[in-house]
Amino acid sequence: MSTLPTGDTTGGVDGGGTAGETVEVVLHGELDLAAYEHAERRVEQAERGSPELLVIDLSRLTFMDSSGVRLVLLAHDRARAAGRRLAVRLGVSPAQRVFDSLGLIDKLDVLPVTDAPTEQPPEAVDGPSGTPT
Amino acid sequence: MRFEPTAVAELPFPVVITSGSNHVVTVVNASARRELPRLVAGRPMAETLADPDLLAALDRALHEGVEGAVDLVDPALTLGCVPSGDGVLVHGVPVGSRPAGARARGAALQGLTDTLLTEQDPAEIGRVAVTESMKLLGAEAGVLFLRTEPGVLTSLFSTWPADIRARYERVELHRGRPLSDAVLDGTPVWIEDAAGWAARYPEMAATGTAGSHEATACLPLRVDERDLGAIVFSFGTRRTFLPDERAYLQAVAALCAQALDRARLLVVERSARAVAERERDRMEFLARTGRLMEAPLSVEERLQRVADLVVPELADWCAVHLLRQGGGVIEQIAVAHDDPAKIDFVRRVQERYPPDPTAPGSAYEVTRTGEPAFFPEIPDELLVAGAEDAEHLELIRAIGMSSALVVPLTVRGRSVGALTLVHAESGQRFDELDLAFAQQIAATAAVALDNAGLYEQQRRIAHTLQSALLPTVLPDAPGLRLAARYRPQTADRSGVQVGGDLYDVVATPRPGRWAAVVADVCGKGPDAAALTALIRHTLRAEVAHGLDPVEALQRLNAAMLREERDPGRFATVAHAHVDVGDDGTATVSLAIAGHPPPLVRRRRMADPLAEARPRDGEGGEDGAGAEGGIGLDAAPTAEVEVVALSGTLLGVFTDVATPATTVRLGPGDMMVLYTDGVTEARGVDGFYGMQRLIHTVGAAGPGSADALAEALLADVVGFQDGVLRDDVALLVIEAAP
DSSP states (O other): OOOOOOOOTTTSSSSSSTTTTTTEEEEOEEHHHHHHHHHHHHHHHHHOOOOOOOEEOOOOOOEOOOOHHHHHHHHHHHHHHTOOOEEEEEEHHHHHHHHHHHOOOTSOEEOOSSSSOSSTTTOOOOTOOOOOO | OOSSEEETTTTTTTTTEETTTTEEEEHHHHHHHOOTTTTTSSSBBBOOOOOOOHHHHHHHHHHHIOEEEEEEETTTEEEEEEEEETTEEEEEOOOTTOOHHHHHHHHHHHHHHHHHHOOOOOOHHHHHHHHHHHHHHSSEEEEEEEEEEEEEEEEEOSOOOOOHHTTEEEEEOOTSHHHHHHHHHOOOEEEEEEHHHHOOOOOHHHTTTGGGGEEEEEEEETTEEEEEEEEEEEOOOOOOOOOEEEHHHHHHHHHHHHHHHHHHHHHHHHHHHHHHHHHHHHHHHHHHHHHHHHOOOHHHHHHHHHHHHHHTTTSSSEEEEEGGGGEEEEEEEEEESOHHHHHHHHHHHHHHHHOOSSSTSSHHHHHHOOEEEESOOOOHHHHHOOOOOOHHHHHHHTTTTTEEEEEEEEEEEEEEEEEEEETTTTTTOOOOHHHHHHHHHHHHGGGGGOHHHHHHHHHHHHHHHHHHSSSOOOOOOHHHEEEEEEEOOOOOOTTTOEEEEEEEEEOOOSEEEEEEEEEEEEEESSHHHHHHHHHHHHHHHHHHHTTHHHHHHHHHHHHHHHHHSSSTEEEEEEEEEEETTSSSSSEEEEESSSOOOOOEEEEEEEEEEIIIIIHHGGGGSSSSSSGGGGSSOOOOOOOEEOOOOOOOOOOOOOOOOOOEEEEOOOOOOOEEEHHHHOOOOEEETOOHHHHHHHHHHBSSSSSSHHHHHHHHHHHHHTTTTTOOOOOEEEEEEOOOO
């Protein structure tokens, strides 16, 4: 099998509505270059309400490359410019591994994964099709 | 404090600098440490060298701004005290030297140091060093030579009259002459009188003492072991060079050499920046041209857009011609110039004097032959030759062309038109690089004529750009074996884009030390490529400055932030200095910024009984099945270490961690630097991962850097069934056994 996942399975918004002054964008499946634009649109949509705190939950991604880092860094930049707060949830996930290896854990506001139990072992890469939860 | 510690460190006489009213010792150079071992940096002078005369002289210098000299008994040394900023500069001279002269020299040296530390123009550095020293020593003339090529000195500044100066403009080094000996041996040559000439250079005595000259001093200019040139002073009479005068001149030479070296490095850094910017601009330009070819426009519209892009960035004029009507006629499809009146003017000229299709170098001729025409300069004779009559000549002179180039538009090997670029009122000249770049533009523009070739062209452009970012060959580094591999991401339907992996190895100013880098810029496209070029050229410049890897990465981060071109665009970098030992070893000083950890493969084999068997049983743990393929069948047989450093990615935060470590490579040991296209590679069995990487690097077989790089690339490519999701770059550094 030589066809690789395209990552277009990045899922819908859980809790995408405003909860007080916090908006959370939860991303599922695979976040790579192919899925980047879709994910970026989701984040920008969430920014439109100028929430006090925007949380991007990457802990349920089954794969993430530098596209995901870029997504967060750009959102981080915009939040700082607008005086908003941006945080990420990483849990124990492929995203966490990438952010850690890039030295970003200390640089970002990282929230624990609380209300979102992981339904599968995060380290397990569940095959080439990706698995939206 | 106006003195830089580095500026006085190598002076051949004691220099101590104090600060504040307690005279806290802030700088002690090597000579002072030898001569005045009681001195302790960071402590007040009174606590370490409690000489009442010295303390009084320091007070006078600091509070009253008065210079003074103090004779110490133990050691026997005269110390001159000169006010300097918020402290005092204390310099040692041998007892018995002429005190007034010593003071004057101390003051002059201070002035000279200030000038040389800030001056960036080599000619001005030469002028100050030569003329100030001449005044102090009463020399009749002085020359500063730069070593411009091996074995040749060129005069940078000279006080000789023009006729003599011209004769010594360029001097070839020949052993057995005072100036040459000074340069070749790295030690000054002092000749005090005619007898000195006769004794040391009998054959040159007649020349050396011609025109009633007698004494001369030739001082080499060196920084570390590098030869920069020499300063020569000539005296009209015999002259004894006292020890403190010799020390003074050597100090001037040392300061001057450092200043010249700094000035040279500044030029290197500036030109590196200029090259990076030019490369970046051109990548963006080609990318814009490429995008234009995909726009929903007619062929004519696209070619007009290309011409509009070219002007005025690359040329004052641009024209595109195409073969029409089955190849029988050539038509001008597009023309661009900033001033529509000029376009009109040229059109009228062409209507009145239709261009001669057989004229060499015309768009017609270039289209017919498929060979470019290049006119770096357009002399008036060329216009005269091309003019039909006096009025035509006047008209084409009025266009004022200064430089021109015409390149063919080629589709599937067939020339179908030409792209013409002309410089006129800007007065600029095209060079060979412009010609090559115009051919790239023409190749991109030709896509407009051949949509079927679009994909192929994109691939070619990406390849061209990527190779501009990577060294064509690694340098020949004695004592090391180097091997690198680069494989771009496999093209998918979005086309091939130039990407952001980079490797480079360059020599450093220190002999036997090499600088290596592997970097990964996130993303693809012209912005990523521009950042890749910036990283390569900035690091090259920092390496030329002699910065260590940590400093270089910090400066690179600052440079990336200054660019502020593209927020969120970041890079990870591994940067190392490799010092070759004389016993087949090498020492790697490595700094990491958010980059995957390098591996070290030791030549020493792991014990096959102790290591190999248990490993067989662990095969499944790295996520790759036992049948996963290449490399896993063989048990690891070499010891492999992971250099566990991580640090912060560059280009986003002002404050980044760039941790460093030192790794010793024994003979045959290899360090493997790579990008995450290796570890993040995905195949049917999941991620390639660190375990498989360690396994492959340690596998038996590859006994050289090249073999290891080849085996590793093959394994990574094979693991993904030949379809690469990301670029892969590898650099293997081996201490040559």
